[in-house]
Amino acid sequence: VARDLPWWIRALLRAAAPATSEEELGDIAEEYTRGASPVWICRQLVSAVGRGSPRRASRRNAGTFLSQTVEDLRLAFRTLRRHPGFAFAAVAPIALGVGLNTAGFSIFDAIALQPVASPGANQLVTVYQEFKGVKKRHVHGARRMFSVPEYRTLRDGTRSLTGLAAFTRYWTVTLGGDSPREVNGVLVSCNYFDVLRIVPSLGPGFTAATCEAADAPPAVVLSHSLWTAAFASDRAIVGQTIPLNGRAVMVAGVAPEGFGGIDVAQVSFFAPLSMQEMLEPDARYYLDPDTSWLALVGRRTDGTTIAQVRAELGLVAEEIDRRQPGRTTRLIVEPARALSMPEARRDIFQLVAVLGAAFGLVLLIACANVANLLLARGAARQKEIAVRLSLGVGRARLIRQLMTESLLIAGAGTIAGSLLARWSFQGLFAMLVSLAPEQVPALRLDAGLNMHVIAFAIAITGVTSLAFGLVPALQASRLDIQALLNRDTAGAGRRATGWLRGSLIGVQAAVCTVLMISAALLLRAAYVTETLDPGFAYRGVAVVSFDTRSLGYERRQAAAFRQTLIDRLRALPGVESIAEAGKTPLSPGDMQTTVRRSDGEPWQEIDFNSVSPEYFSVVRVPIVRGRTFTASEGAGPARTVIVTEATARRFWPGEDAIGRTLRMALGPDRDVALEVVGIVADAQMTRIADTTTPCMYLPAEAESADGRYLLVRSAADHAAVARSVRAIARDLAAGLVVSVAPLEQNLDLWRGLSRVIAGVSGSLSLVALLMAAVGIYGVVAFVVSRRLREMGIRMILGAALGDVRRLILRQTLRPVVLGLIAGMAGAGAASRVLESVLFGVSPLDPVSFAAAPLLLLAIAIAAGLTPTRRLLTIEPAAVLRRE
Amino acid sequence: MAKRDHLGEFEQIVLLAVLRLGSGAYGAAIRREIEARTRRSLTVGALYSTLDRLEAKGYVRSWFGDPTPERGGRSKRHFEVRPVGVRTLRASHEALTAMWEGLEPEVTRGA
Numbered sequence: 005v006a007r008d009l010p011w012w013i014r015a016l017l018r019a020a021a022p023a024t025s026e027e028e029l030g031d032i033a034e035e036y037t038r039g040a041s042p043v044w045i046c047r048q049l050v051s052a053v054g055r056g057s058p059r060r061a062s063r064r065n066a067g068t069f070l071s072q073t074v075e076d077l078r079l080a081f082r083t084l085r086r087h088p089g090f091a092f093a094a095v096a097p098i099a100l101g102v103g104l105n106t107a108g109f110s111i112f113d114a115i116a117l118q119p120v121a122s123p124g125a126n127q128l129v130t131v132y133q134e135f136k137g138v139k140k141r142h143v144h145g146a147r148r149m150f151s152v153p154e155y156r157t158l159r160d161g162t163r164s165l166t167g168l169a170a171f172t173r174y175w176t177v178t179l180g181g182d183s184p185r186e187v188n189g190v191l192v193s194c195n196y197f198d199v200l201r202i203v204p205s206l207g208p209g210f211t212a213a214t215c216e217a218a219d220a221p222p223a224v225v226l227s228h229s230l231w232t233a234a235f236a237s238d239r240a241i242v243g244q245t246i247p248l249n250g251r252a253v254m255v256a257g258v259a260p261e262g263f264g265g266i267d268v269a270q271v272s273f274f275a276p277l278s279m280q281e282m283l284e285p286d287a288r289y290y291l292d293p294d295t296s297w298l299a300l301v302g303r304r305t306d307g308t309t310i311a312q313v314r315a316e317l318g319l320v321a322e323e324i325d326r327r328q329p330g331r332t333t334r335l336i337v338e339p340a341r342a343l344s345m346p347e348a349r350r351d352i353f354q355l356v357a358v359l360g361a362a363f364g365l366v367l368l369i370a371c372a373n374v375a376n377l378l379l380a381r382g383a384a385r386q387k388e389i390a391v392r393l394s395l396g397v398g399r400a401r402l403i404r405q406l407m408t409e410s411l412l413i414a415g416a417g418t419i420a421g422s423l424l425a426r427w428s429f430q431g432l433f434a435m436l437v438s439l440a441p442e443q444v445p446a447l448r449l450d451a452g453l454n455m456h457v458i459a460f461a462i463a464i465t466g467v468t469s470l471a472f473g474l475v476p477a478l479q480a481s482r483l484d485i486q487a488l489l490n491r492d493t494a495g496a497g498r499r500a501t502g503w504l505r506g507s508l509i510g511v512q513a514a515v516c517t518v519l520m521i522s523a524a525l526l527l528r529a530a531y532v533t534e535t536l537d538p539g540f541a542y543r544g545v546a547v548v549s550f551d552t553r554s555l556g557y558e559r560r561q562a563a564a565f566r567q568t569l570i571d572r573l574r575a576l577p578g579v580e581s582i583a584e585a586g587k588t589p590l591s592p593g594d595m596q597t598t599v600r601r602s603d604g605e606p607w608q609e610i611d612f613n614s615v616s617p618e619y620f621s622v623v624r625v626p627i628v629r630g631r632t633f634t635a636s637e638g639a640g641p642a643r644t645v646i647v648t649e650a651t652a653r654r655f656w657p658g659e660d661a662i663g664r665t666l667r668m669a670l671g672p673d674r675d676v677a678l679e680v681v682g683i684v685a686d687a688q689m690t691r692i693a694d695t696t697t698p699c700m701y702l703p704a705e706a707e708s709a710d711g712r713y714l715l716v717r718s719a720a721d722h723a724a725v726a727r728s729v730r731a732i733a734r735d736l737a738a739g740l741v742v743s744v745a746p747l748e749q750n751l752d753l754w755r756g757l758s759r760v761i762a763g764v765s766g767s768l769s770l771v772a773l774l775m776a777a778v779g780i781y782g783v784v785a786f787v788v789s790r791r792l793r794e795m796g797i798r799m800i801l802g803a804a805l806g807d808v809r810r811l812i813l814r815q816t817l818r819p820v821v822l823g824l825i826a827g828m829a830g831a832g833a834a835s836r837v838l839e840s841v842l843f844g845v846s847p848l849d850p851v852s853f854a855a856a857p858l859l860l861l862a863i864a865i866a867a868g869l870t871p872t873r874r875l876l877t878i879e880p881a882a883v884l885r886r887e
Numbered sequence: 888m889a890k891r892d893h894l895g896e897f898e899q900i901v902l903l904a905v906l907r908l909g910s911g912a913y914g915a916a917i918r919r920e921i922e923a924r925t926r927r928s929l930t931v932g933a934l935y936s937t938l939d940r941l942e943a944k945g946y947v948r949s950w951f952g953d954p955t956p957e958r959g960g961r962s963k964r965h966f967e968v969r970p971v972g973v974r975t976l977r978a979s980h981e982a983l984t985a986m987w988e989g990l991e992p993e994v995t996r997g998a
Contacts (some may be wrong), residue, residue, distance in 0.1 A: 026961050027951075033961065034957055
């Protein structure tokens with residue numbers, strides 16, 4: 005039986021020992037044919053490398069590339085081991101910088117780059133669409149999603165996918181029982197689990213009987229964690245019914261442990277798409293062809309490429325276009341990732357770009373530090389290098405040797421940093437979660453060592469070793485042997501390295517300044533969010549939220565329930581006033597619509613809220629002119645509007661807005677005229693630190709089944725109010741989940757966000773400051789040690805100690821100051837990126853721009869002054885005697 | 888006899904293996920013969936560097952046979968000890984025997 009060696013063994017042999025002859029290869033192949041063990045083959049490989057061993061290489065004055073590298077590595081390793089202090093000083097900053105970057109990358113990787121939690125995940129693709137020429141489109145989720153008819157067309161038309169499943173954004177429903185609770189789930193197509201190859205751990209899951217049939221009873225598949233938490237892992241649950249939003253729903257199965265959907269945010273149950281109308285009685289869009297609400301995930305058949313899927317689905321999409329004249333659809337087919345939504349991905353990528361830049365800057369400072377160390381060492385190693393050069397080692401060879409040392413330092417730093425990242429990751433993540441606002445849902449994140457992270461770490465090792473090693477290596481190898489022979493060690497090549505050291509310190513100072521100013525701005529913003537006055541009274545107000553849709557209430561029932569609840573609440577001791585609102589002040593999410601003053605003008609986006617007449621008195625936002633709504637204005641569709649002062653100024657500058665009309669769009673070619681009846685003071689109602697974006701209030705429609713908030717202003721303390729509200733609600737509707745939270749919690753969301761950002765940037769700049777300080781200290785210490793003799797002479801000639809110190813400091817700090825100035829300019833440009841999270845702090849805030857550089861300068865002076873203490877011990881005569 | 892005719896231990900082993908195998912002496916067979924008799928393992932590379940050295944000194948000569956499939960279509964390199972190799976081997980043997988004379992019982996017992 006003829007079997008040649010596998011190609012990679014041949015390739016390895018050729019690379020390791022190019023001298024390997026054909027007959028040797030033949031012998032190895034012969035043994036391989038006879039069934040030699042892999043260990044034996046490996047031994048042949050190792051011995052082939054050994055044959056280019058250092059001893060023989062030097063004897064022949066050549067050697068293979070690999071054997072030279074082995075020799076260089078050995079040399080570098082010995083050098084580092086002989087100077088443990090230097091090794092630590094060089095490896096530690098790299099470890100810190102790389103650790104930060106690797107940890108950051110592995111989080112990013114887990115969120116955005118990892119395939120979804122499904123067997124054979126690399127076959128999965130997500131499908132989204134972009135379309136033009138469509139007049140009417142409702143969106144529940146994102147515009148790029150699909151409607152059921154569109155989904156079915158694609159699913160039935162594809163041959164390149166073995167299956168195409170649909171799932172929705174995430175829903176909150178009420179799980180009834182003794183203690184009702186809200187749970188999150190997704191609606192999915194019947195083939196969802198099949199396409200993902202997820203086999204329920206219990207029960208049949210969705211089958212033709214429980215899902216596809218027209219008369220199929222409502223059914224859900226529970227997540228393993230919900231099954232454990234809410235049903236005590238009861239194996240008899242399958243086939244029984246549970247109350248979801250007040251309706252009996254059959255349990256069709258339990259998903260395997262650890263599976264909570266394929267998005268980063270994990271869910272607790274899965275229900276068929278057809279249950280949409282049951283869960284949202286007042287919004288029927290299950291089969292509506294013009295509603296975007298489904299994300300699609302499909303599995304490629306074996307041997308089909310993404311490009312083929314794209315081409316084929318593109319043809320199927322033309323069929324959709326034919327049904328709607330004028331429409332053109334473009335499909336977006338991508339490998340499935342945990343973060344599948346293009347919008348969400350764009351947001352994350354923007355965030356990553358900013359954070360990545362900051363992390364990269366810290367690594368840059370670390371590199372500058374190590375580069376400076378290497379420059380200093382290069383100067384100290386002049387003798388060794390001179391000897392090698394005079395023995396005939398070429399400059400290229402010498403540079404390679406020095407670069408190998410850098411690579412070893414970077415490699416050690418990467419390994420230490422990756423371990424650091426791995427150990428600190430859980431802690432780091434926990435810290436972020438604890439700082440983050442409570443409303444963040446459960447996330448699936450298994451950030452560990454995987455091929456992405458390893459590839460990233462290897463790439464970063466290469467780049468950093470080049471970044472800090474190349475210049476010093478070039479510098480060290482450009483040695484003037486003549487000058488050395490003249491024994492003028494102090495003078496040789498000093499001017500050039502001095503300049504280099506200076507610019508490295510300058511770069512460090514500049515980068516550090518950028519980071520510190522950014523951190524100062526963000527800390528100021530965090531302080532602002534903690535202390536600000538939003539312009540409305542948030543203390544003493546409880547937000548009561550509930551969703552009567554979960555009881556299956558129709559409009560009339562919902563309105564009646566709300567009225568009874570309000571009446572009962574009003575009777576509570578301490579309650580002063582109660583208002584209804586579609587959105588509470590500073591709550592997350594936007595409510596926007598478009599308006600214009602008259603026909604022919606362009607439509608403008610405007611924030612809006614629908615509120616009851618008492619709203620402004622509850623949140624204590626004064627009505628500047630006009631009046632609030634009347635009770636009757638809430639009876640029918642909105643005809644009146646109240647605008648903020650900023651809005652009035654924007655639409656009717658210099659005029660009185662009362663009595664004017666604003667036209668609000670209702671559909672593609674429908675609008676309604678609204679009469680301005682009141683003007684309220686500007687307040688930060690929608691976003692922190694924003695009072696100028698146009699905003700208007702519509703009367704809350706009395707008869708609506710929509711979820712709505714009650715704002716209860718009470719003199720009693722919040723806990724007492726919450727208790728009474730819950731008791732009353734339980735009394736009125738036992739199965740309703742009512743949450744009561746202080747209005748101030750809405751501010752906590754912004755504060756939490758701000759705290760996380762300020763925390764991260766603050767720690768980053770602290771690390772940067774520390775490294776820059778160490779760098780400056782190191783350089784000054786080096787300069788002092790090299791110039792002791794000169795300083796001694798100066799002092800003999802009558803210079804005072806203070807003069808000498810000032811001299812050294814002036815020379816070292818000049819690049820720091822230049823760096824500071826460059827850094828301030830850089831920060832001026834960079835801070836614009838941060839504007840959206842600065843909450844009103846100016847991106848050019850003078851306090852931050854003054855404080856951060858001053859602090860850095862102070863630290864730099866302290867770091868520079870410390871090593872000059874050594875001058876105190878100078879004994880001029882002794883210094884002069886030294887050679 | 889000149890100094891340069893001295894053979895190292897491993898060189899002697901390799902030459903003896905080539906002699907033993909006669910017309911069947913080629914790389915892999917030589918290596919297997921040595922491994923079987925001395926019970927020590929030997930890498931392909933190490934053997935060829937010794938064989939190359941012996942050929943350079945003129946003790947062996949080599950030629951290529953026909954390509955065979957089990958070697959991935961590569962030729963065997965056959966070896967043969969030349970008369971000068973045999974003479975040097977004999978000289979080494981004589982030198983060793985002379986040194987060993989009378990010591991054999993003692994050393995063997997000690998082992």
